Amino acid sequence: MKSDIKLFENGKRLDGRKPDELRNIKIETGVLHRAEGSCYLEWGGNKVIVAVYGPREAIPRHTQNPLRAIVNARYNMAAFSVDDRKRPGPDRRSREISKVISEALGHAIFLERFPRASIDVNIEVLEAEAGTRCAGLTAAGVALVDAGIPMRDIPVACAAGKIEGQVVLDLGKEEDNFGSADLPIAISPRTGEILLLQMDGHMTGDEFNTALDMAIKGCHTVSEIQKKAITEKYQKTEGD
Amino acid sequence: MTITPSIKREYLAKLAGQGKREDDRGFDEFRPITIETNVISKAEGSARVKIGNTQVVAGIKMSVGEPYSDSPESGVMVTAAELIPLASPDFEAGPPREKAIELSRVVDRGIRESEVIELDKLCIEPKEKVWVVFIDIHIIDYDGNLFDAASLAALAALMTTTVPANNFEVGDDYPLPIKEPPVSCTSVKFNGNVVIDPSLDEEETAEARLTVATDQNGDIRAMQKGLNGSFTVDEIKKVINTSIDNGKKIREQLYKSVGK
Numbered sequence: 359m360k361s362d363i364k365l366f367e368n369g370k371r372l373d374g375r376k377p378d379e380l381r382n383i384k385i386e387t388g389v390l391h392r393a394e395g396s397c398y399l400e401w402g403g404n405k406v407i408v409a410v411y412g413p414r415e416a417i418p419r420h421t422q423n424p425l426r427a428i429v430n431a432r433y434n435m436a437a438f439s440v441d442d443r444k445r446p447g448p449d450r451r452s453r454e455i456s457k458v459i460s461e462a463l464g465h466a467i468f469l470e471r472f473p474r475a476s477i478d479v480n481i482e483v484l485e486a487e488a489g490t491r492c493a494g495l496t497a498a499g500v501a502l503v504d505a506g507i508p509m510r511d512i513p514v515a516c517a518a519g520k521i522e523g524q525v526v527l528d529l530g531k532e533e534d535n536f537g538s539a540d541l542p543i544a545i546s547p548r549t550g551e552i553l554l555l556q557m558d559g560h561m562t563g564d565e566f567n568t569a570l571d572m573a574i575k576g577c578h579t580v581s582e583i584q585k586k587a588i589t590e591k592y593q594k595t596e597g598d
Numbered sequence: 599m600t601i602t603p604s605i606k607r608e609y610l611a612k613l614a615g616q617g618k619r620e621d622d623r624g625f626d627e628f629r630p631i632t633i634e635t636n637v638i639s640k641a642e643g644s645a646r647v648k649i650g651n652t653q654v655v656a657g658i659k660m661s662v663g664e665p666y667s668d669s670p671e672s673g674v675m676v677t678a679a680e681l682i683p684l685a686s687p688d689f690e691a692g693p694p695r696e697k698a699i700e701l702s703r704v705v706d707r708g709i710r711e712s713e714v715i716e717l718d719k720l721c722i723e724p725k726e727k728v729w730v731v732f733i734d735i736h737i738i739d740y741d742g743n744l745f746d747a748a749s750l751a752a753l754a755a756l757m758t759t760t761v762p763a764n765n766f767e768v769g770d771d772y773p774l775p776i777k778e779p780p781v782s783c784t785s786v787k788f789n790g791n792v793v794i795d796p797s798l799d800e801e802e803t804a805e806a807r808l809t810v811a812t813d814q815n816g817d818i819r820a821m822q823k824g825l826n827g828s829f830t831v832d833e834i835k836k837v838i839n840t841s842i843d844n845g846k847k848i849r850e851q852l853y854k855s856v857g858k
Contacts, residue, residue, distance in 0.1 A: 390739045391651035392686050403639070407738060409684040432691055434682060437734035438641040438657025446680055446734070447693065480684035482736065484655060485638050 365521040365533055372533065377526045378572055380516070380579060385497070385587035387504045395505025397587075399497035402530060403487030408497040409480045410505040416476035427472035431460040431479040433494055439486045455491045456481075462515075462544045462553035463498055468508045477507060488534035492517050492542050495554065500584050504591070512584055513553055515544035516576035518569040520561055525568045527576045541566070543573045547581040550574070607788070607803040614791040620799060621650075626840040628783075628795040631848065633750065633855035635758040643759025643774065647751040649795065651741035653685075656733065656751035658759045658774075662722065662766045663730040673720025673728045677706035679735040679748060686740040704822055705735065705749045708782055708811050712819045715756060716775040722768050729761065731774075742798035745784045745809050745822075750852065753779045757856040780819035781848045782811040783841035792833055794840050808834065810841035814849060 365372055375381070381402030390396035393409035400406075416422045416430075433455040437446050448456075463479060479501065481494040492515035499513045519529040521537040529540055539559025545552055561569060613619060623629065629650030638644035641657035648654075665672060679702035681689045694702070709715065720729035733755070735748045759774040786796040786804035793800060801807075805827025811820040818838065823829070829837070 390653070390684075391741055392739055393684070405638070407684065411683070411687050414687070432683065434691075436638075436655070436657060436736050437678065437732065438638055438644065438659050440640060443659035443661065443732050443734075446678060448691075478683065480682065482682060482684050482738070484736070485640050487640075 363532065363536070365536060366524045366526070371521070371526060371530070373530055375530075377524060378575070380528045380576055381530065383580060383583050385500060385583055387500050387587050387591045393501075393505070395501040395503065395507070397497040397501040397504060399493055399500070401489060401493040401496070402528075403485060404483070404490055404493040405485040406490065406493045406497045407482050407484060408494065408501040410477065410498075410501045410507065411480070412477040412505075413472040413475035413507070414478075416474060421476070422474040424473055426469035427467070427475040427477055429460045429464040429467065429469070429479065430476045431456050431463060431481060431498065433459060433481045433483070433491070435483045435486060435490070439483050455494070458554055458556065459491065459495050459498065462495060463502065463513055465551070465553050466499070466509045466511050466513045466546055467502065468510070471508060477502075488529050488531045489517055489542070491515070492544070495544050496580055496584065500587055503588050511546040511548045512581065513544050514547055514577045514581040514584060515542060515554060516573050516580050517542035518573035518576065520559065520565060520569065525565055525572060527572050539565075539569070541569050541573060543570070543577065545574060545577045547578055606799050610800060610803055611789040611791075614789060614793075619793060620797065625791065625793045626843070628844055628848070629797070631750070631851060633754050633852060635754055635856055641755075642762055643755045643757070645751045645754035645758065647747050647754060649743055649747045649750075650797065651739060652743055652747050653739035654744070654747040654751040655736045655738055656748070656755040657736075658755045659732040659734070660759070660762055661730050661732075662727050662768065665721070665725065665728040670725040671718060671721045671728075673715070673717040673731060675706070675710060675715055675717065675731040675733065677702045677709070677733040677735070677752070679705065679737070681737050681740075685737040689740070701744055701748055702735065704745055704809065705733070705752050708749050708780060708820050709733070709752060709756070712777075712780045712811070712813070714753070714777055714779045716777060719775045720761075727768075740798065742796050742801045743784055746782055746795065749782045749811075750848065753781075754852060754856055757852070757858065778814050779852075780811040780813045781845040781852070782809050782820070783844045783848070784809045785837045785840070787827060787829060787833065792829075792837060794837075794844060808837050810838055812842045812845040816842045816846075
């Protein structure tokens, strides 16, 4: 029905963005009282809130690693976050996303300092509109800093994709549904290491290179917004 | 039970003996309440409610479904509350447990029994098609008194809900038909002291809990007592009076924040 709409016309996308333009991003840190670290993030139409607990003893015990901490990210969507109500609780999609996010975050944390512990990262998607895993991971990076977890770097994520033969940054809702490829990545911005990479759709080798390049640039832009949010919180605390 | 509450208990009891509370509130005083509506644009209605540090988001989704066979001309409402691990170090992931189930049932009862949603106006075709109203409540930050925060969030969300008739091709969108809602106020008792709107520490040391929902006329619409302890008749009368007073203020704020 909607698939005949033009996603890309006259150098502009459906929502008026240029090919390499991000949606609006707003990050706020230290938003929750109980959590050790927290972050609220709006990315276009996405609204995500993240709480970090730990390092604390990992339970059940068999999940403990005697040499390092485990990262336990839990990506969860609210029932009201999407057009058709989502049944509460984890499904196969959210379990997979939880796994790849846990792994990506783990790379940035000094896990060996906390044997047998778990660092729990709860990612709640309150409203979803394409790119929630990138939004969730980006918010998780900030929440980990807020929790005072020792890290090598603040992980950050961003996606690139392809619509109507054109490589674009940060797919919107229609672009995600009707576009031809999606490439979400997460990086360690200081070293440029890639922590998460997934792709679905169809891209040529050249297109992939352009998209990856674009996504990495996007990550660096988002990284600046992350750092600003963190500095803002601590400036505020000092001023009080 | 951890060791902290038993130390806290003595501290709170000592304060209460001097007529004080940990956060300098009066015994009959709520923490500051904020109500924001339309926070989730994907939902048909939504609200974020804060009572002190406690924070709750409620979202309403609606769809067309079949009625129950014993009420073929009434809409259906479903309430679910999730105590997600985001909100507290003590909440665990997984299917709802006792606490989440009690919470969603108390909120559900408050709305269902006082007929806040006019379910008989939500029939599309008798016996075939009616509206189903899903009330989903997410606890975001847990610092005590979830009952009041959750029901207030559910009410604010319902009062700003638009029936998405257009999307389901059954006519034009219209506001969800709502009646005057009762407002619930919870009090707890510890060491013979009764305080309203318990903080988490007060809740953890409490011996008894009483939730009273009152309407705009100051009539009682629902009550629920919890925990092992007991109340005297005088205490209950006093709780009802403070609940009516606080309920009045909260109702005014609720109407203001939903623009009515």
